[in-house]
Structure formats: structure tokens, C-alpha cells
Amino acid sequence: MHEETFIQLLQKQLPANCILSQTDELRPYECDALSAYRQLPLVVVIPETLQQLQTTLRLCARHEVPVVARGSGTGLSGGAMPLGNGVLLSLARFNRILEIDTLNRIARVQPGVTNLAISSAAAPHGLYYAPDPSSQIACSIGGNVAENAGGVHCLKYGLTTHNIQALEILTIDGEALTIGGPALDSPGYDLLALLTGSEGLLGIIYEVTVKLLPKPAAAQVVLAAFDSVDAAGAAVTATIASGIIPAGLELLDKPAIHAVRKFIDTGYPEDANAILLCELDGSQEDVTAQIDHVSQVYRDAGATTLRVSHDEAERQRFWAGRKAAFPAMGRLSPDYYCMDGTIPRKHLATVLNRITELSAEYGLPICNVFHAGDGNLHPLILYDANQPGELERTEELGGRILELCVAVGGTITGEHGVGLEKINQMCVQFNEAELQQFHAVKQAFDPHNLLNPGKAIPTLHRCAEFGAMHVHHGQLPHPELERF
Amino acid sequence: MHEETFIQLLQKQLPANCILSQTDELRPYECDALSAYRQLPLVVVIPETLQQLQTTLRLCARHEVPVVARGSGTGLSGGAMPLGNGVLLSLARFNRILEIDTLNRIARVQPGVTNLAISSAAAPHGLYYAPDPSSQIACSIGGNVAENAGGVHCLKYGLTTHNIQALEILTIDGEALTIGGPALDSPGYDLLALLTGSEGLLGIIYEVTVKLLPKPAAAQVVLAAFDSVDAAGAAVTATIASGIIPAGLELLDKPAIHAVRKFIDTGYPEDANAILLCELDGSQEDVTAQIDHVSQVYRDAGATTLRVSHDEAERQRFWAGRKAAFPAMGRLSPDYYCMDGTIPRKHLATVLNRITELSAEYGLPICNVFHAGDGNLHPLILYDANQPGELERTEELGGRILELCVAVGGTITGEHGVGLEKINQMCVQFNEAELQQFHAVKQAFDPHNLLNPGKAIPTLHRCAEFGAMHVHHGQLPHPELERF
Numbered sequence: 001m002h003e004e005t006f007i008q009l010l011q012k013q014l015p016a017n018c019i020l021s022q023t024d025e026l027r028p029y030e031c032d033a034l035s036a037y038r039q040l041p042l043v044v045v046i047p048e049t050l051q052q053l054q055t056t057l058r059l060c061a062r063h064e065v066p067v068v069a070r071g072s073g074t075g076l077s078g079g080a081m082p083l084g085n086g087v088l089l090s091l092a093r094f095n096r097i098l099e100i101d102t103l104n105r106i107a108r109v110q111p112g113v114t115n116l117a118i119s120s121a122a123a124p125h126g127l128y129y130a131p132d133p134s135s136q137i138a139c140s141i142g143g144n145v146a147e148n149a150g151g152v153h154c155l156k157y158g159l160t161t162h163n164i165q166a167l168e169i170l171t172i173d174g175e176a177l178t179i180g181g182p183a184l185d186s187p188g189y190d191l192l193a194l195l196t197g198s199e200g201l202l203g204i205i206y207e208v209t210v211k212l213l214p215k216p217a218a219a220q221v222v223l224a225a226f227d228s229v230d231a232a233g234a235a236v237t238a239t240i241a242s243g244i245i246p247a248g249l250e251l252l253d254k255p256a257i258h259a260v261r262k263f264i265d266t267g268y269p270e271d272a273n274a275i276l277l278c279e280l281d282g283s284q285e286d287v288t289a290q291i292d293h294v295s296q297v298y299r300d301a302g303a304t305t306l307r308v309s310h311d312e313a314e315r316q317r318f319w320a321g322r323k324a325a326f327p328a329m330g331r332l333s334p335d336y337y338c339m340d341g342t343i344p345r346k347h348l349a350t351v352l353n354r355i356t357e358l359s360a361e362y363g364l365p366i367c368n369v370f371h372a373g374d375g376n377l378h379p380l381i382l383y384d385a386n387q388p389g390e391l392e393r394t395e396e397l398g399g400r401i402l403e404l405c406v407a408v409g410g411t412i413t414g415e416h417g418v419g420l421e422k423i424n425q426m427c428v429q430f431n432e433a434e435l436q437q438f439h440a441v442k443q444a445f446d447p448h449n450l451l452n453p454g455k456a457i458p459t460l461h462r463c464a465e466f467g468a469m470h471v472h473h474g475q476l477p478h479p480e481l482e483r484f
Numbered sequence: 485m486h487e488e489t490f491i492q493l494l495q496k497q498l499p500a501n502c503i504l505s506q507t508d509e510l511r512p513y514e515c516d517a518l519s520a521y522r523q524l525p526l527v528v529v530i531p532e533t534l535q536q537l538q539t540t541l542r543l544c545a546r547h548e549v550p551v552v553a554r555g556s557g558t559g560l561s562g563g564a565m566p567l568g569n570g571v572l573l574s575l576a577r578f579n580r581i582l583e584i585d586t587l588n589r590i591a592r593v594q595p596g597v598t599n600l601a602i603s604s605a606a607a608p609h610g611l612y613y614a615p616d617p618s619s620q621i622a623c624s625i626g627g628n629v630a631e632n633a634g635g636v637h638c639l640k641y642g643l644t645t646h647n648i649q650a651l652e653i654l655t656i657d658g659e660a661l662t663i664g665g666p667a668l669d670s671p672g673y674d675l676l677a678l679l680t681g682s683e684g685l686l687g688i689i690y691e692v693t694v695k696l697l698p699k700p701a702a703a704q705v706v707l708a709a710f711d712s713v714d715a716a717g718a719a720v721t722a723t724i725a726s727g728i729i730p731a732g733l734e735l736l737d738k739p740a741i742h743a744v745r746k747f748i749d750t751g752y753p754e755d756a757n758a759i760l761l762c763e764l765d766g767s768q769e770d771v772t773a774q775i776d777h778v779s780q781v782y783r784d785a786g787a788t789t790l791r792v793s794h795d796e797a798e799r800q801r802f803w804a805g806r807k808a809a810f811p812a813m814g815r816l817s818p819d820y821y822c823m824d825g826t827i828p829r830k831h832l833a834t835v836l837n838r839i840t841e842l843s844a845e846y847g848l849p850i851c852n853v854f855h856a857g858d859g860n861l862h863p864l865i866l867y868d869a870n871q872p873g874e875l876e877r878t879e880e881l882g883g884r885i886l887e888l889c890v891a892v893g894g895t896i897t898g899e900h901g902v903g904l905e906k907i908n909q910m911c912v913q914f915n916e917a918e919l920q921q922f923h924a925v926k927q928a929f930d931p932h933n934l935l936n937p938g939k940a941i942p943t944l945h946r947c948a949e950f951g952a953m954h955v956h957h958g959q960l961p962h963p964e965l966e967r968f
Contacts, residue, residue, distance in 0.1 A: 103721055103830045126727065148669055159669055161677070162646070175917045183826035183895040184858045185632055185643055185681065187902050187913055188922050188941060193645070193677030197669065214727030237587055243610065243698030285769035342667035346587045374668045411667040418671050429671055433659045438672050440928035445921070457672060 006063055007043050010087075013055050020044035029070065029088045033135075034078035034421055036391065041068070041082030046090040050170075050206055053089075057204060058174040060087055066450045067172070069200040071111060071143030074135040076338060077419030079147060079199045079455055091142050094206060097121050104182065105212045106165055111142025111205045115149075118210060127212035130157035133415070134323070142205050148197030150415030152248040152279075152322070155373035157213070159415065161196040168207035169195065172446050177203070194441070199417050200452040202445040216281035219247065221318045222291055224298040225272035225305035229253050229368075232274035233348035235301035236372040239278065240345060242297050244290055248279040249373030250322050253352065256329065256367040256380075257321075263328035266321030267314075269305040276372065277318055325369040326380070333365070333382035337394050340416040341405035345375045354404055355379055362397045364390075376414030377405070403428050418456045426456075427463035435460060490547055491527050494571075497539050504528035513554065513572045517619075518562035518905055520821075520875065525552070525566030530574040534654075534690055537573075541688060542658040544571055550934045551656070553684040555595060555627030558619040560822060561903030563631060563683045563939055575626050578690060581605050588666065589696045590649055595626025595689045599633075602694060611696035614641035617899070618807070626689050632681030634899030636732040636763075636806075639857035641697065643899065645680040652691035653679065656930050661687070678925070683901050684936040686929040700765035703731065705802045706775055708782040709756035709789035713737050713852075716758035717832035719785035720856040723762065724829060726781050728774055732763040733857030734806050737836065740813065740851040740864075741805075747812035750805030751798075753789045760856065761802055809853040810864070817849070817866035821878050824900040825889035829859045838888055839863055846881045848874075860898030861889070887912050902940045910940075911947035919944060 007021050020026060021043045030038040042065075047053040060067045066086035073080055082088040094110035097117065101107070102125045107118055115136040119128040132151035133139055139149065145167065150159045157163065166180035180192030195202055226232040232251055239249060252260065252275045257268055268275055276298070280290040291308055298306055309315035329336055343351050352368060359366040359381075370378040379401055383394040402412040402425045412418070412425040426435070438457045442449070458466070491505050504510060505527045514522040526549075531537040544551045550570035557564055566572040578594035581601065585591070586609045591602055599620040603612040616635035617623055623633065629651065634643045641647065650664035664676035679686055710716040716735055723733060736744065736759045741752055752759055760782070764774040779790055793799035813820055827835050836852060843850040843865075854862040863885055867878040886896040886909045896902070896909040910919070922941045926933070942950070 103725055104828050105724065148674075150669065154668065161669075161674065171917075171921075177918050177921055181895055182828045182859075182893055183898065184638065184860070185634065185645075185826065185895070185898055187895055187897045187906070187910060188918075189682055189686075189925050190632075190645065190677040190680060191921070191925070193674040194925075196674060198673055202673075240589065241587055282766075283770050283773045285773050286767050289767045289769050342669065344588050344666045375666075376668070409666055411665055411669070411671055413671045414667060414669055422671070426671060433655075434661050434672075437655075437661055437675070437929070441673050441675070441678075441925065444924035444928040 006065055009059055009063070010043065010045065010056070013059065014045065014047070014052055018046050018048065018052055020046070029082055029090070032070070032073040032075040032078060032080040034076055034081070034419065037078050037081055037420060039082050039084055041088035042085055044088045044090060046093055048093045053204065053206060054170055054174040056087065056089060057170055057172055060450060061172050061174065061448070064448055064450060066453050068452050069146070069204055071140030071146070072114065072138050074139040075143060075147055075419065076340070076416040077413070077421040079417050079419035079452070081420055083453070089204065091140070094142070098207070100125065102127065106182070106209050107212055108207060108209050109141055111145070111208060112140050115139050115141055115144055122212050126215055128215050129210050130163050130213050131160050134326070141208050141210065145196050145205055145208055146198065146200050147417040148415065150371070150376065152250060152371065154415070155249055155371065156245050156247045161193050163211050164192070164196065164208060165211055166209035167192060167195055167205050169203035169205050171203050172448070172450050197417065199419060199456040201442055201456055202451065218284040218287045219279060219281040219315065220287055220291060221309040221315050222278045222280070222294050222298070223268070223305070223307040223318050224276045224278070224303040225269045226274045226276070226302060227304055229274045229352045230349040231302050232276050233352060233372070235276055235298055235303070236348060237345050238297050238301050239294055240373065242293065244294055246278045246294070246373060247281040248277070249371070250277045251275070251368070251370055251372035252322065252325065253368040255365060256325050256369045259328040259332055259367060260321045260325055263331065264320060264324050266317055267307070268321055272305065277322055322369065325367070329367050329380050329382065334384045334386065337381040337383065337398055339377065339379045339381065339398050339401055340414050341377050341402050341410060341412055342414040343375045343377065343405050343408050343410035347408040348372065348375065351377070351404060351408060355401060358397060358400055362393055364394060364397055371414065374414070375410065399425060420455055423455065423458045423462070424466045426458050427466050432460060435463065490549055493543055493547070494527065494529060494540070497543065498529065498531070498536055502530050502532060502536055504530070513566055513574070516554070516557040516559040516562060516564040518560055518565070518903065521562050521565055521904060523566050523568055525572035526569055528572045528574060530577055532577045537688065537690060538654055538658040540571065540573065541654055541656055544934060545656050545658065545932070548932055548934060550937050552936050553630070553688055555624030555630070556598065556622050558623040559627060559631055559903065560824070560900040561897070561905040563901050563903035563936070565904055567937070573688065575624070578626070582691070584609065586611065590666070590693050591696055592691060592693050593625055595629070595692060596624050599623050599625055599628055606696050610699055612699050613694050614647050614697050615644050618810070625692050625694065629680050629689055629692055630682065630684050631901040632899065634855070634860065636734060636855065638899070639733055639855065640729050640731045645677050647695050648676070648680065648692060649695055650693035651676060651679055651689050653687035653689050655687050656934050664693070681901065683903060683940040685926055685940055686935065702768040702771045703763060703765040703799065704771050704775060705793040705799050706762045706764070706778050706782070707752070707789070707791040707802050708760045708762065708787040709753045710758045710760070710786060711788055713758045713836045714833040715786050716760055717836060717856070719760060719782055719787070720832060721829050722781050722785050723778055724857065726777065728778055730762045730778070730857060731765040732761070733855070734761045735759070735852070735854055735856035736806065736809065737852040739849060740809050740853045743812040743816050743851060744805045744809055747815065748804060748808050751791070751801055752805055756789065761806055806853065809851070813851050813864050813866065818868045818870065821865040821867065821882055823861065823863045823865065823882050823885055824898050825861050825886050825894060825896055826898040827859045827861065827889050827892050827894035831892040832856065832859065835861070835888060835892060839885060842881060842884055846877055848878060848881055855898065858898070859894065883909060904939055907939065907942045907946070908950045910942050911950050916944060919947065
């Protein structure tokens with residue numbers, strides 16, 4: 001069917017204010033936060049009602065027009081990149097908090113509500129929504145579910161998938177399904193976890209029921225400085241092995257500390273080669289006991305400085321450096337590329353050292369600021385997109401870092417999703433049978449491959465072209481490594 | 485193909501000690517712990533190696549012979565009930581603990597390892613595996629994964645799905661897939677949660693990686709007695725609403741207390757109409773603070789007696805009554821039927837009162853001992869199978885209790901699975917589109933419907949025959965209830 005005609009069909013069935021089709025109107029939707037890739041959609045649809053959403057999907061299904069859903073567009077892996085022949089479906093007008101149920105400690109919200117708005121609405125009841133991605137002021141809960149977003153506190157409180165209870169979705173045919181429910185367990189297959197992190201490939205979410213947690217009575221941060229990243233990495237492993245699960249456990253390496261110190265005053269020690277920030281929360285008694293415990297762990301691990309936040313202002317100051325790390329590094333370089341891989345904690349030091357070697361090999365500086373407690377690395381490659389070939393070298397270096405993560409038994413994403421960005425690395429992460437299983441699951445929801453096609457799960461053909469050597473769960477040898 | 489010939493094919497490819505085909509050898513496999521239903525399988529296969537397992541599945545796939553997997557056979561919903569024309573596949577010989585990794589706090593085990601054996605193996609390292617179904621001495625981890633098993637402590641520590649990290653499975657075609665991995669998030673669709681609780685319908689597990697937790701430094705139990713189940717139910721809601729998540733929060737009603745008191749000496753107060761057992765764990769400081777906190781909550785909620793365990797022996801004695809409840813009630817009646825439904829906590833009192841009315845209506849006594857904290861009811865219907873029609877009336881009463889759970893927004897299973905037992909109630913829980921989606925997912929793994937057919941997910945035809953009135957998430961009126 002002719003594209004013009006499809007837009008006319010939409011116009012016939014939806015109010016004019018739900019449809020954008022002029023180039024200047026489409027421009028804001030040409031990319032998400034992975035801005036290296038851009039593409040104008042055929043048309044943007046911004047439904048206001050469930051019925052309008054259903055109408056849009058049914059039209060797309062009937063005329064086999066692909067659909068890319070978009071929340072706030074803060075995604076880092078290009079999951080909301082439009083297709084030139086498809087609908088960009090914005091859920092921005094599904095932005096109401098429908099219910100805060102304090103007895104059952106849940107909130108029912110529409111997908112366009114921001115992550116932080118949920119916690120703000122729950123705050124008068126002493127409750128909050130735990131996952132806290134860095135973009136929480138802006139990112140939408142629908143996008144959080146689509147990407148299975150994490151945050152600093154997911155070490156203790158889990159990812160999005162651990163903090164939601166139910167979804168209401170529409171299939172590509174416009175059929176409404178309730179996924180999950182109020183109980184801890186749900187009969188039938190667990191489609192709730194399956195939908196979470198499915199990057200818009202299985203269905204369109206129109207309502208999310210999230211769990212709310214009571215705000216901990218106390219929270220304090222231990223800041224520990226170390227002479228080397230090796231020592232800090234060993235301290236991370238020792239923390240967890242000692243039986244403590246901190247609310248957050250973050251690591252900054254020397255280039256990151258250096259960048260942050262030039263940017264704001266955080267009280268980070270001058271000579272540190274690595275800093276750990278370990279947040280402990282719970283009752284005041286418990287926090288005090290845990291601070292003593294981890295302080296001893298860090299002394300034993302060779303900490304050169306140990307500081308404990310004594311009030312909320314100091315706690316915020318310790319975190320300010322972590323939070324400012326990305327903008328601070330943005331001042332060191334015209335562009336940066338934030339990676340997102342996860343490795344078993346015990347390989348932290350080895351992998352960080354190998355990243356330093358790769359950085360030298362490619363002549364591109366790398367800073368590391370990351371969720372050390374759950375082994376979720378965020379190496380930041382600094383580059384200049386105006387230097388010919390530098391983006392390509394950056395992407396190649398990024399790919400090698402992700403393959404390094406897989407080679408030690410880790411994964412190519414911690415919390416940002418696969419999207420467009422890491423689709424080639426999926427060929428490294430999974431073997432043919434596993435990818436075929438993913439495609440079969442996709443088929444079970446979206447047989448004509450209309451929901452966000454080309455993202456998250458590569459075709460076998462693409463993997464063959466990419467020519468990936470499959471290093472499965474560190475079992476096979478890999479050029480990156482001798483053997484772990 | 486003739487059945488005789490299929491057994492001969494198995495015999496040609498597998499060692500003799502892996503195959504049972506004589507009636508007396510098959511007898512022990514005719515049911516699991518839902519012993520009201522029995523069926524001899526065509527043949528039992530007990531492979532010792534992965535290759536033998538793969539051979540068995542490939543033969544079944546090629547000749548379209550159905551396969552029912554079985555762990556220890558302790559399941560309560562008939563999930564491991566054999567098929568007369570199928571293979572009963574016992575994983576009993578996959579019984580090795582492959583690795584305890586204390587740094588990453590995980591254990592890799594084969595599916596036939598018992599739940600308790602994992603904790604025992606981890607104990608020297610101060611670690612344990614959290615989910616603790618009542619059958620933990622006997623039940624296998626493979627069965628736990630298949631049923632998404634819970635236990636007393638799942639309120640705080642989650643179900644099986646929250647405590648595993650990876651599965652190695654074979655598809656019905658004998659293809660090996662790695663599902664999940666060491667990281668908190670995994671790229672691609674979350675098949676780990678999908679497989680967990682899928683009741684043997686999607687694949688055969690041959691290895692499980694479980695998370696291990698540090699043993700809490702302290703654990704104490706608060707025992708609170710109340711004048712009525714209503715008051716105890718309100719106290720449960722108040723506990724959670726006050727911001728505490730106990731390690732366990734169990735409720736016993738008057739018939740249950742009465743049965744237990746006649747059976748063993750637990751120190752339960754004589755005149756209680758309902759008892760709550762609230763376990764608190766963590767550091768000693770934290771436990772002490774939490775005991776003060778919940779004691780105040782229970783005083784405010786009208787507790788008539790409050791006791792705190794002061795040493796491990798007393799804690800064990802408080803729990804002994806809870807643990808002895810089922811055998812104790814077994815002495816009151818020739819047979820009992822243990823139900824398993826989940827409701828939103830706020831409806832506890834209403835639902836328990838309605839169960840009392842239903843008990844009178846059917847003339848069948850019901851005791852209630854259950855995981856109150858997560859709203860997971862286990863009403864025990866006492867009956868005598870030798871009285872003509874009494875089993876049928878019991879099953880009908882059970883069905884009405886489950887429909888009552890659905891009508892208040894709950895579910896028909898908390899932790900025992902659907903199996904054969906509750907397959908009709910699935911028609912009440914889900915609508916046609918949702919059931920169709922389940923079948924599509926099944927199709928994506930097992931297109932010829934050979935893995936545990938007839939369990940867990942009813943055909944639409946069956947639902948039509950059952951004539952269920954669909955009461956979806958409490959949204960529609962239902963004969964059981966006016967409206968909540």
C-alpha cells in the first residue's frame with residue numbers, strides 16, 4: 001500500500017492532533033539518546049485514548065506497517081529509532097498515575113509517567129519506586145519496562161523486572177492482554193518477565209502496576225579510596241563475599257575521578273587511583289553495624305582513605321561526583337560513547353586492565369564509572385566525531401569491550417538494552433539455536449514482525465554477515481583472551 | 485508407531501538400567517503427591533548422562549511420543565502425572581552438585597539435587613539457598629524450577645524465579661539452550677522467568693544455577709494470638725503497611741491451632757482463635773528493632789498474647805506447630821485436600837469468612853494454615869474418600885475457593901502450580917486471548933505438543949466444556965460475591 005494512503009487512513013480514523021506527518025514535526029523523533037543514528041519516521045502517532053491506540057495498531061497490522069513505540073526517548077541503545085516506512089508510536093499522552101494503593105503497596109500508572117513522578121506521588125505515604133536509572137527525571141516507566149532499566153540501587157533492589165507486578169498490553173492485532181497480577185506467583189507462563197526488557201518487540205504497554213517500597217529509615221555512604229583499580233575490584237568482591245548487599249556499590253577509576261574533581265567539589269581524595277562508593281540503608285542500627293563491617297573489609301583490602309557520610313548533605317555530596325561523572329567527562333572530549341556490559345564480579349580487575357590495554361591500542365581514552373556491585377560496567381570512550389574515522393574506531397573498540405565481557409562469562413548489556421547498538425554483539429552472546437528460539441517467541445506474539453523490527457534480536461543472516469565468532473559463556477577460546 | 489516398537493527403539497539406544505517397562509516397575513511412577521489421580525506410563529526412562537537424555541528426547545520427537553518429566557514426585561498439582569502413551573522421564577540420576585562458587589555466590593547443580601542438599605552444601609561457606617518449600621528434604625531443584633516453588637520465606641526472599649540465575653535445557657528436539665546467565669540482566673527475551681514455572685511444557689532442564697545468600701546473623705519469631713481471624717488478617721496488612729517485610733509471616737486459624745495442639749506441644753496459647761508467626765531476620769540490632777516494631781503493631785491490632793522466641797530452641801518450637809499442621813490435620817480426617825490460591829492481602833479477612841461459609845455449605849471442615857504475608861492461602865479441606873461422592877464434593881468446594889480467589893483479584897495458585905489439578909480454573913483466571921497467547925508461546929518451544937501435554941494450560945475447547953464464567957481480575961460480577 002502506498003505510504004500516502006496509509007497516512008490518510010490514519011487521518012480518517014484519528015483526530016488530527018494525534019498525527020504528525022510534516023518533516024519539521026517528525027524531526028524531534030528521528031532518534032533517541034543514541035544520537036549517532038537518525039532516521040525520520042513515515043508518521044508519528046500520539047494517541048490520547050486506549051481506543052485510539054488500538055485503532056492505530058489494527059491499521060498497522062492490517063496494512064503490515066511496522067511500529068516503533070517510544071516513551072521519553074532517553075534510551076541509550078537506539079531502541080526507539082524510527083523506521084522510514086513505519087509509525088513512530090509515542091506514548092507521551094498516557095501520562096496519568098491511576099492509583100496509589102498503600103495497603104497493597106502498588107501503583108497503577110500509564111506508560112508515559114516518568115520514573116521519578118511515581119516516587120514523588122508515593123512519597124507522602126513513605127513509599128517509593130526502587131529502580132532509579134540516571135535519567136529518572138525524564139525517562140518513562142513504559143520505556144523502563146521495555147528496556148528492563150536498572151540504576152544505582154538495583155544491586156539490592158533489583159531491576160525493573162523485579163519491581164513490577166502487572167502489565168496491560170495490546171498485541172499488534174489490538175488484542176488486550178493482562179500480564180501478571182497482584183500475586184507473587186502467577187499461573188500460566190511468566191509472560192510478565194518475558195515482556196519486560198523485550199524492547200517493544202512483543203506488545204505495546206498501556207498500563208503498568210509497579211511495586212512500592214517503604215523508604216528506608218536511614219542511608220549512609222562509605223567512600224573508600226584505593227591505590228589501584230585491582231585493589232578496588234578485589235574490595236568489591238570482598239564486600240559481597242562478606243555477606244553484605246549494599247544499596248549501591250559504585251566504582252570510579254582514575255580518569256573518571258580526575259574529570260569529576262575538575263568539574264565539582266565532591267571531597268574525593270586527590271591521589272586516589274580508584275574510589276568505591278558504598279551506600280548502606282535500612283534501620284539506623286543496621287546501617288551503623290554495616291558501616292563498621294564494610295569499613296573493616298575496605299581496611300583489609302588496603303583502602304588508603306575511608307570516609308563515612310555523617311548527614312544527608314554529605315551523602316548527597318559523595319553521590320554528586322558519581323552523578324556528575326558523565327557531564328564531567330563530556331567536558332574532556334567533544335563526544336563520548338557509554339558502553340554497558342556486565343561481567344562476573346570476580347573478573348573486575350582483569351577486565352578493567354584489559355580495557356586499559358584496548359584504550360591504548362585504539363588511542364582512545366576510556367573512563368570507568370560503574371555499578372561495580374553487580375558487575376555492570378559503563379566504560380566511557382572519549383572521541384571526536386568530527387575526526388574522520390573516529391566514530392567507526394570507537395564503535396569497533398566498543399564492540400571489542402562487549403566481546404571481552406562475553407568471553408569472561410558476562411553479557412553485552414546490563415541495563416541499557418540491545419536496541420540497534422549491540423545487535424551485532426548478540427551474535428557473539430548467543431548461538432544459532434538460542435537465536436532461533438528468540439525468533440520463535442517473537443513469532444508467537446508478532447507473526448508478521450511488525451513491532452520494532454530490526455532491533456534487539458539479529459537475524460541469523462545478519463550474524464552470518466557480521467561473521468561473529470561465537471564465544472559462548474566463556475566456554476570457547478577467543479582472540480581477546482587466553483582463557484579464564 | 486506401535487508402542488512395543490518404541491520401547492524396543494529406546495532399548496536399542498539406551499542401557500538396560502535406564503528403562504523400566506514392567507507394570508510393577510512402573511507402579512511407583514503412577515502419580516506424584518496429588519495421589520487422587522493415577523496413571524501408569526508407557527515406559528519410564530531414567531537417563532544417567534546428558535547424551536542419554538538427548539537420545540530419549542530425539543526419539544520422542546521423531547516418533548511423536550509425549551514426555552512427562554519428573555523430579556522427586558512431591559508436586560501437589562499433578563504436574564508429573566504420567567500419560568499412558570508416553571515416556572515418564574525421571575531426572576533422579578542427575579543428582580550432582582557441580583560447583584559452589586562462593587565469590588559469585590552461586591551454585592551450579594543438576595536438577596535431581598534436593599532443595600535442602602544445596603543449602604547443606606553451601607552451609608560451610610555461611611551461605612544458603614533461600615526458597616524453602618515444606619517438602620525441601622525431598623523435593624528436587626528441577627521440580628522447584630518447573631513449579632516456581634515458594635516456601636515460608638518467599639515473602640522476603642522471593643520464589644524460585646527470584647533465586648535462580650541460569651538454566652541449561654534441552655528442547656524437545658534435543659537442542660541445548662543456555663537460558664539466563666551470571667548477570668542481573670540478560671540480553672534478548674527473558675526466557676529464564678518464562679521457563680521457571682512452565683511445568684515441564686517448554687523444555688527439559690539439565691542444569692540449574694541458583695543464587696546463594698549469606699545466612700542472616702540472627703532470626704527470631706514473634707508469636708501473636710488474636711480473638712478472631714479478622715483481627716489477625718488486619719494485623720497482617722498492618723505489618724506490611726508499616727514498612728516491615730518479615731522473613732516469614734504465617735497465619736493459623738482456630739481449627740488448625742486446635743489440631744496442632746492435640747498433636748505436639750508448641751506453646752501456642754489455648755484460647756487463641758488465630759495465631760500469627762512473624763519471623764524477623766538480619767543483624768541482631770536490626771532484628772531487635774523490628775521485634776519492637778511489629779510487637780507494637782500487634783498490640784495496636786488487638787493481640788491477646790505476644791511472645792518472642794528468645795533462643796533457637798524456642799524459635800524452632802514456634803515453627804514446629806506450623807510445620808506439623810498438615811500431619812496434625814491428617815489425624816483429624818482420613819483424607820485432606822490442600823488448596824493453594826493467592827489473594828490481595830487486604831481481602832484476607834473477607835475471604836477467610838467466606839471460606840468458613842462455604843465449609844458449612846458443603847459440610848466439609850476446612851483448616852487454614854498459610855503464608856499470610858504474601859496472601860498465599862492453603863485451605864485444607866478434610867474429607868473421607870471412602871464416603872461415596874465426598875471426593876467430588878471436595879473438588880467442587882476447592883474449585884469454588886479458587887474462583888473466590890480470582891473474584892477478589894487473586895490467582896488460582898501461589899506456589900504449587902496448575903498441573904492437572906487446577907486446569908479448569910485456568911479458564912476462570914484467563915480470557916480467551918490470554919490462553920491463546922499461552923498456546924502460541926508453547927508452540928514456539930514445542931510445536932507438536934509433546935512436552936507434558938494436557939497440563940497447566942487448558943485448551944479453549946476444554947474451557948468451553950467446563951463452561952467457566954470468566955471473572956477477570958475481579959472486574960466482572962461473580963456469583964461468589966456481591967462486589968469488592
